[in-house]
Amino acid sequence: MTEIQNGIYATPTDELTALALEARKRKISYGQLVSTTTGYEQQQIIRQYCIERGKKGTAPEKKAAKTKKKRS
16 A cells, blocks of 8 residues: 555555556556566556545554453
8 A cells, every 4th residue: 555645645546546657658558667666666657546536545444352251
């Protein structure tokens, strides 16, 4: 997941869309884009896409706290 800002994350759909659009803009395939860019560069592309689109993103899901069962 890519953090947009302050604990807000891009959705997986937004991540794929951002990279696919960037690949189209560069006139290369999605696979070529992913293989020729670093993870950091991909995150920058995703952040820029989300900021330009005004995406709110999502907060990460909180895991339920485990409770111990009392033995009788």
